[in-house]
Amino acid sequence: MNYKAQMLIALVSLLLLSFMISTQTVKADVYTSNYIAYGSGVCLYSPLNQTYTTGSLLLNLTFGKGIGLDCQLSYSIDGQSYHEIPMTAPTSNEYHTVVQMMVPPVQLPTLNDGSHCLTINVNASAEGYTHSWVHTVYFTVDTGKATSTPTSQAVTSPTPTPTEITAGNPSQTAVSTTPEPPSSAPVVAIIVLVAIAIYVAVIVVLATRKGNP
16 A cells, blocks of 8 residues: 555545544533433533432433544532443434434432532543543432421410510521533634644645655
8 A cells, every 4th residue: 555545545534534523512400490401412401400308319311422432421419429320322224424223211219308519431442532521519408307396375464465586597598509501612622733744744745745755
């Protein structure tokens, strides 16, 4: 195989790898009241940034990966050890640049009342390229089982009626803060610039060799 053919094969391989990477990184994060769609391909439906009245929750998400990428998903609750999220590829013969994986709901451990943190880790690799995403969601569990302050019973006596004093409990308002979605623009920009630079370099080399047989 001559030098020109080798350079063309290398260029085509690089462009294909750049395309595979771009299918996994160009999407921007989208936050709604029903789901969070991350640029990594994860679309999270539960739990979200809100308060739940039960400590028994399901981790419910979907995942679309770029064709040719080998991906693994895992999760952690409150900074504990990571657990793998099982998923399987669909049994379809159709060709898509993004493959929608089949991810069954995962039962989370029973959570106590209070604030909690879910972390989802996405690892992707292809042809020596590796990249990872970390997504964090904060939520609250409030089952209403917290100990309430006992009320005092008024006692009536024949003495002059004392002044009734009512003690009010200050109300607490939970404020949910949605983290700023991480931007994937720098990653895409670097990939595009590298691909363009290599393409230009190959053209220059080929032109030089053609002019100097």
